Amino acid sequence: MRYLMIILSFLFFPICGNSQQKERPFIWASCDDRAEILNKIEKYEWAGKFYDDLKKKVDNELNVYNKDKDSFLRRLPLDWSKQSGGAYPPFYYLPLNDKEKLSKAVAGLANSVQLSTDCAVMYYLTGNEEYAQCALDISYSIVMGLKQTVWDENAKTNGGWIYPDDNLRELRYMASLPVVYDFIYPYIMSGAKAYNLVSKGNEEPDMYVYQYVFHIYARSAVEHGHSGSNWSVLEASCLVNCALAMENMDLRNKYLDHFLNVSNSTQDCIRDIAKEYKNKGDIWPETSQYSNGVADLSTKLMLIMDKYNPSLRLVEKYINIPWSLPRWSELIFPNGDLVRFGDGHRYGGASPVQLEVAYALADKEGLTELKERMGGYILRKINEGKYNRPVVDEKYSIAVEPYYDPAMLLWCAGEIEGTPNETKLPRTDNLSHAGLYLQRNLSPTGKKEDGLMAFVAGASFVHSHAGGMNIELYGKGEVIGVDGGRGAYQKDIHENYSRLYAAHNCVISNGRSSSYGGWVNLGTSTVEMVSMEPEPWEDVVSENYSYSTTMFEDKTMGEDNALHQRTLAVVRTSPTTGYYVDVFRAKSDNEKQYHDYLYHNIADEVKLKDNKPALFETPERFKASASLPWKKNSSYRHPGWHFFKNVKTSAKYESDVTGIFKAKKLGENGINMRFFILGEPEREYSFVDAPATFEVNKEYSDKPTPTIVVRKYGDAWNEPFAVVYEPTSGLTDNGSVVNVDKLQKDGIFKGLCVKSIIEGKELIQYIIIQHATETFKIRDIDFAGHFAIVSYSDGKLKDVYVGNGKSISVGGKVFYNADEGLGNFYVKTMK
Incomplete structure (x- = not known):
């Protein structure tokens, strides 16, 4: 029945017309497309429902429009205080200071363009001239108002027409206005009249005004845009549609060429x-x-x-x-x-x-x-x-x-x-532009709660943050070791915290890690892979183990430049248990160098085992950057840690630090992140409340994010920050990991020994992390290479894993010896 009604309407409403070179409509659909579209509406349930819902939505507005089109059209943000003679009033320049007035103005503009587009499409589908008339009256009021609004052709980047400082926004709102013209062109050519808001009567529409508006918007995209970012594509919808709506073929081809082939300093072509x-x-x-x-x-x-x-x-x-x-x-x-x-x-x-x-x-x-x-x-x-x-x-x-x-x-x-x-x-993945290297270990149980995943990232690109070599950690169904995220642009917290190092799980060197050049002066180096197993998208060596080692040059100012290296490993110990190993090295040429390791975790509280180290109120510890100059999108208050509150700090403390982040309202019965920080000399520990993290569970969206800051005086290369993180669930503080010890050679860090209890059995894992050219012996293990895990279950050798290694032997038995270079290896010795 729906199909027959539409077909019959075509007998009375011819809706195709001739343009200069091509019959309109043709931008979104042509006359030749209509039969196929109508058949689709009749044949397929989703299309029929889409049509019915679109018609209902439009008819509701159309009824209001037909009752009082004058009031309806006055929803447009036209500045009637500046109306003169018989001319249309110009548009208000947006945004307006009055928030309520601005809200109505934006809705009046955006919704009017959307409704006129829907009406134009419904006219195309049905031939019902009521739809065409509504689309004509709205679009005509818009172009007549624009004609009276001064466009600054000499405006700099992002200078718009109605939005003098936000061309990017305006072009997106107006992108389908030319499509309206294209669909209703046959109706206009048949002699249709447009309603004039000023004279309150009908008149023959001035088609030149449409062409004028399309030309200005095409110029605006080409001349006031921004190359090298997503702006070119965001503005291209308006550019292409306006070009196709032009009747002058030379102009049409000129602006289509800006989309197809011609780039300039303000617009990139496809x-x-x-x-x-x-x-x-x-x-x-x-x-x-x-x-x-x-x-x-x-x-x-x-x-x-x-x-x-x-x-x-x-x-x-x-x-x-x-x-x-x-x-x-x-x-x-x-x-x-x-x-x-x-x-x-x-x-x-x-x-x-x-x-x-x-x-x-x-x-x-x-x-x-x-x-x-x-x-x-x-x-x-x-x-x-x-x-x-x-x-x-x-x-x-x-x-x-x-x-x-x-x-x-x-x-x-x-x-x-x-x-x-x-x-x-894939087990591993990467995004080169973001310096991102991802490790994923899904559980054989198939449950999201048992999955493990971590990534390291850091780079300079459009919409990047100056966050160093940052990580996120997943545990028991939630991302809990979190990046701070983003809020509203140009706000103090976004510019001077979210975008900067302090909002990220990274290392800040000498208190001055910052950015330089690049997009809005947030440029940094890119995290680069040293080695990774498995490499992105490659086959795995072990179902249980993976790692990445990455480098990052913290370029700040002169002698404060620092070199960072991070090894991040994912270790699965059973289908439901596992942990992360994070080893972060940092050094600089500054004689008085110091480095701060930051880790943020969603939680209600942080508990330290045996309340050690003792903590003292230190409210001024991170406040110095608060007095630095700030210029939006240009200079910032690096590194952003002046936003930390409730700062408590220890005296110098050399021993291990163990504790737990407890998020009692996550999961079915709480989600925790246990941490084991291996001790080193010349360290201080601060526990702070960082700002709330964006886009988290609603229970924590307005709560501070508990954060650890570990300061190492001197370099942190041979004595790196080494931490084991274990995600657990439940109200208790217990997990599978029971102890973590440091492996050393001549006072130099060589790795960790992690003891766990898995299904009642003692699991001892020696995790060796060193330069790929070095060797290390521990117990009956002899390893040459970068990364290795040797596991013992109740005293018996369980498995051997090597990443970027030369050779390994256990108990005198050689398990792996690369003939040339370095390689990866895994063997399971126990069933």
Whole structure:
């Protein structure tokens, strides 16, 4: 019945018309596409529901509009105090100081563009001129108001029209305005009149004004943008749509060329965007939501351009862009949370609906491998009950993103063909632009609570943080050894804490670790791999063990530059138990050098075994940086630790320090992180309340984050920070690890001996960590190389693991001896 009604409407409402070179509409869909789309609506349940929900949503607004279109159109943020004669009033310049007025203004602008887009699509689908009239009246009021609003063509980067200081925001809000014009063009050409808010009457719409607006917005994207970041893609939706809405073919081709082939200092073309995607699996070099957004929007724009000019075949030419869309689904902890670094979020990542466009493109252009990759992921999410094809948002929003919601009905395939992909997460992974090296060890129980995962990261890129060589640790179903995350941009806490070293699990050298150059002067070195087993995506040597050793040059100022090295290991001791080993070395040329090791953990409290060391109130210990100059997005109060509160510090303390972070409201019965810090001379221990961590369980979203700061006077290279972290659950303080001892040779750190009780048996593990050219003997173990674990169960040799090693023998028996260079090895000696 729905199908027949739509077909009958076409008999009375011809809705295609001639443009200068190509029949409109053609930007999102053409007249030739309509029959297939209508068949999809009739045949497939999801499409029928999408259509019904879209119609209901639009009809609700249309009823309000028809009752009083004058009041309805006055929702637009037009400054009526500046209206003169018969001219339209200009728009207010946003943002406004009055927050309530600003909220209404933004909603009035964004929602009006969205509604007019929906109306235009509904006109395309049904031929009902009520939809076209509403779309015409809204769009005409917008362009007439813009005509009277002064645009500063000499504005610097990010100078907009309505938003003089936020062109990036404005272009996203306005991106679908040209699409409205494209869909209703036949209606206008049939003699339709537009409502004039000033005269309160109907008039023939001035088509020049539309063309003027599209030209200005295209210029704004090309001239006021920002190259080398995601801005170019975020603004490209408005650029491409405006260019396609231009009737002057010379202008149209000029601005399309800025998308296709011509880059400048303020706008990157798709050809240059694609250069970041050298290999399948490469991603845009920013943090999660920004990286994913670039691939998503680029894919949508390639679809639009390939529809406009099929000979371009952009998606085939730049196939690595859509290929990257599922990549973030692999960068997750066992509970599904995203790895977090820089301004990235903990939640989100790839959405199946983003893959729908890539699937439709691949299907249309016969790209079988891409179609299988996209379809397999979509089908898996459907089978898991986490997705059920595109749906209509119930309400209009002020989300700062190009509006593509109704396009999903037009573009997406009726059904997804193929086989669901299996969920296969690699043991190790990396993101080179972020200096990220990830280790994952999922439990054979299949439970997220029994999984282990850790990563180290640090680099300079757009939306990065100056956080040194940072780690996050997972335990018992939650990310608890946390990066501080991000809050609202330009706030003091974001600029002078979240972005800086103190918000990260890193080392601060000489109290001056900071940034230099790069994006908004947050540049740092990139964490580089020294060795790793297994290397990213490679086959494992051992099901139970892995490690990474990485380097980082802490370039601060002159003699305060420092060299950092970190070995992070994941050690599984049973299907439900395991621990992390963190060995951090640091040194600099400063004669009075000192280094602070920081570790943040979600918790209600921190308990020290035997209350040692004794702690004393030291409120001024980290306050010096609070008086440093601060200029937004330029200079900062490094290293950010002046935000620490309730600071308590020990006297110098050489012995081991053992304790537990207790998060009583996580998991079913509390989640803990036990820690064993091996003692060294010339150390002081501070326990502080760091600011609340962003995007955590709601029980802890407003609570301080307990943090340990261990200071070592002198270098921390031969006497590094060495810590064992064991995640546990339950209200008790007990775990499987019972003792950790230091391994030394001539006073130089060589590793750890970890004693655990596993299923009633004593497990002793000797973990050797040294330079790859060195040798070490302990007990009956003789090892040459970088990393080794030798395990004994109730006194019997259990297994031998080597990473980047030359040779190892135990009890006189040679288990491994590399013929050339260094290698990896594992043998299990007990069943």
